[in-house]
Amino acid sequence: MIDGDATSPLRAVLRAVVARDPHERSFHRAVHDVFASLGPLCEEHPEYAEAGVFARLVEAERQLLFRVPWVDDLGAVRVQRGYRVGWSSALGPYKGGLRFHPKVDLAGIKALAFEQTVKNALTGLAIGGAKGGADFDPKGKSQGEVMRFCQSFMTVLHHHLGEHEDVPAGDMGVGERELGFMYGQYLRLTRRYEAGALTGKGVGWGGSAGRTQATGYGAVYFLEHALHERDEALRGKRAVVSGSGNVAIYAMEKLAELGATVVACSDSSGTIVDEEGIDVELVKALKERRRERLSVYADERSHAEYRDGAAVWDVPCDLALPCATQDELAEHDARQLVGNGCMAVAEGANMPCTTEAIDVFREAGTVFCPGKAANAGGVSVSVLEMQQNARRETWSFDRVDARLHEVMHDVFRRCHETAEAYGSPRDYAVGANVAGVRRVAEAMLALGVT
């Protein structure tokens, strides 16, 4: 709930958001979840509301909605919708991933772009917030189909990109393969080798060492700090991780490296339970190279169990890391986790826990690491990639990882200290929302009404 009386500026802005686009429920929720933390900030800084900061913060600076026609392998013309929402450039160029998934729509992209703006501010780096994508499903498509789609998508988008304007990266359904096809088309259209126009590139063609691992590793670093603050450690803990994509794989890899045992992971079809510890190299081979379903894992590891259609949440664990998709962990899943003794939840994905699930964790005193803080490692290493591109440098994996460690420590410290200062000790969601919004708001005040 949003604090304050019915006339509070935050409530008024939220009402206006709902009235303006009544059908955009995922966007309403994103705004509500951030605004619910901002009561004390709003009281402390009446100048924000007076300058219309909150009203401006819930409106994108620009939204691109475009047709993406492509030809499939049978010669049929197909048409997808492409999106790129530039939310805020108060702190730097637009920065945020591109998602290819059949459920992508404008409300979802707006929600993610708004979240990204708060997240990027929280990193302390000089980047604004954005998100984009298309209702295209790369699953089951041939290499040629994916390439033609990516080229068509970039044919429209390239007009709006550049290191000083908007720098997309990958997200669900957009990995190194898709980014390669898009970057190739960008180079062909612009005739300029501007490596800084896109991040998440392959290491051999302008990418940064450690970008692939950054989001998953970063989420585990954040969790490690949160546990350490309670005199706990990862070593010896049982963990479950949802998903088996980029974020999930590298979260599992780092958890195992730091002494936890990951006993379950999933894809959108089902869950693998492996009491001996998930074989991350096998998951990488299945998902990154062979593009197989996760069920194949059980064919190759006879002691593992495949649960068709099941999620990971009812597998008993100490730590749960939702690393797959939005709204994948609902209230009943949260109760199940708490009932099984789960002590900490770290969101590798964006907005994977519903508002009700987060309330369950709050009531139970479960350590909760919100995505906008815990998964900030990916975008942070994207900034390191931009820095290397600008200086024509190539940094080692160890240098990037050391910097990722520092950034995640800073993000944790900001969340922790801000939560305490605003009367919600150890509530990292409050800490993240207040610290992120405050940094954007201060820049917006300084820049005048724009």
Ligand code: NDP
């Ligand atoms: P990928 O596309 O690489 O992987 C997504 C994974 O989630 C796949 O294994 C997919 O399975 C699985 N999945 C999808 N829906 C479900 C479901 N309902 N239940 C269980 N598993 C499911 O995406 P990423 O790993 O890149 O992204 C995952 C999340 O992390 C997203 O929310 C993204 O926004 C967020 N994120 C990603 C960053 C990055 O750097 N990549 C940065 C910050 C946040 P299947 O193959 O069956 O579809």
